[in-house]
Amino acid sequence: MAAQYRIGLDIGQSSIKLVVLSHKEKEAKLVSLGHIASPQPGIISDADLDLEVVANSIKHLINEVNPPTKDVVVALPESRIFTRVIYDLPYLTNEELAQAIRYASEEFVPMPIADVNLNYQIIFRSSEKGPKSRTVVFVVASPKNIVEKYLKVLNMAALKPVAVETELIAASRALLGINPYSPTTLLIQLSATTSDFAVVSEGVILMTRSIATGGMALTRAIAQAFNFELxxxxxxxxxxxxxxxxLEGKVFQVLKPIADIILSEVKRVIQAHEMQNPQRPIKRVVLGGGGALLPGVVIYFANVLGLEVQQADPWYYINKDANLKTKLAVDAPAYTVAVGLALREN
Ligand SMILES: Nc1ncnc2c1ncn2[C@@H]1O[C@H](COP(=O)(O)OP(=O)(O)OP(=O)(O)O)[C@@H](O)[C@H]1O
Ligand SMILES: [Mg+2]
Structure with missing residues (x-):
């Protein structure tokens, strides 16, 4: 039976976000949502004691939001996952493909293949075998110890995991998944500890990247420059x-070098994508994650990149009560991953 309700749970380093959607009708409907500050060190720790604390925060949030299900979809942190689109495979049957992917993964997974879960999605496969036929796949390699840790925390929080996926897959589903005709888009998730990038074309992820510079780095830079508490x-x-x-541009001057680190990675991603896919130039940029709320970030990115830049609105395609709209708009980009997770039905 198809799912009636789904919890999307995004366990971030600065906050834990939870969204409950109903899938009873064709259009997903918002049931409830909430967030809570993440305990420290939080999910990054491997110690059971710390993980218990995270699970307790999740329980607290669940009590508050009171979802009509325990079925949860959770995101693994992009920075810990290895993904790659593999273009250069010939036409392969399913069995041959699994074998070829294992082999090809050794090139981009910097750990023993036995220690990761390999998942893949076929982006393109020629209809039959021939000299020019080929297969293109999107491969996700998740370290087993990280998957196990997340499952352990969900178990401690008395939730029932139905799927585990990456932050960018969830973000892409929330923002573009429903519209396969949307122009080739660069998604940027500006979160607390990282900035994550995905090039998405016709609803398919073609490239991902993650760097360890995010909102925390901006806060630290201000703290240091002005000798402030965090x-x-x-x-x-x-x-x-x-x-x-x-403030005479004083904060701008402090934040600019860090924004520029993120932007130079953005430029590298755009360049790498356009070399690989010259027929699919990036037409626009969408900013998600809490960092997308940074005043002036949309205009600054647009000026530097010379592209149309928008703030993410993960609620756009979701059916919701009219009286909620203003409330949801306040920190909409921060809910991108949680909404995308709750949208997953299978
Ligand atoms: N209005 C705002 N202006 C600027 N930055 C903001 C604003 N609101 C939130 N942020 C920043 O967004 C970041 C949190 O974003 P988000 O909730 O996406 O991260 P997270 O999911 O907790 O972290 P991660 O994904 O890295 O584990 C913090 O660095 C916070 O300072
Ligand atoms: Mg996050």
């Missing part, structure tokens, strides 16, 4: 951000 630095970041005309 809490105060966080406030300054949220108020002044990348707005050049605020």
């Amino acid at each position: 809490i105060q630095a966080e406030e300054y970041k949220k108020v002044y951000g990348l707005l050049e005309d605020q």
Whole structure:
């Protein structure tokens, strides 16, 4: 039987986000949502004691949101997952493909293949065998110890995992999955500890990347430059951000070098994609994650990249009560991953 309800659970380093969607009708409907600050060190730790604390935070959130199901879809952190689109395979049967993927994965997975779960999605496969026929697949390699850790935490929180996927797969489903005709898009998830990138074309991920520079790096830079506590630095970041005309540009000047680190990686991703897929130039950029709320970030990115840049709205395709719309808009980009997870039906 198809799922009636799904919990999407995004266990972030700064906050845990939870979204419950109903799948009773064709259009997914919002049932409830919530978030809670992440305990520290949080899910990054491998110690059972720390993981218990994370599970307790999740339980707390579940109590508050009170979902009508225990079925949960959870995201693994992009920075710990290895993904690659493999283009250069000939036409292969399913059995041959599994074998070929194992072999090809040794090239981009920097650990023994026996220690990862390999999942793949066929992007393209010629209809029959021939000299020019080929297979293109998107491969996801998840370290087994990380998958096990997440399953352990869900178990501690008395939830029932129905699927585990990556943050970018979830984000892509929330923002583009429903529209295979949307133009080739670069998704950027600006989260607390990382910035994650995905090139998505016709609803298919063609490239992903993750770097260890995110919102925390911005906060730390302000704290250091002005000799502030992190809490105060966080406030300054949220108020002044990348707005050049605020405080004589003092905060802007501090944040700009870090934004530029992210942007230079963005340029590398665009360049690498366009070399591989010259017929699919990137037409626009969508910013998700809490960092997308940084004042001035949309305009700054648009100016530097010379592309149309938008803030992510994961609620756009979701059926929701009219009186919720304003409330949801406040921190919409931060819910991108959680919404994408809850949208997964199988
Ligand atoms: N209004 C805002 N302006 C600027 N930055 C913001 C704003 N709101 C949230 N952020 C930043 O967004 C980040 C949190 O984003 P998000 O919730 O996507 O991260 P996370 O999922 O907890 O972390 P991660 O995915 O790295 O584990 C923090 O660095 C926070 O400072
Ligand atoms: Mg996150």
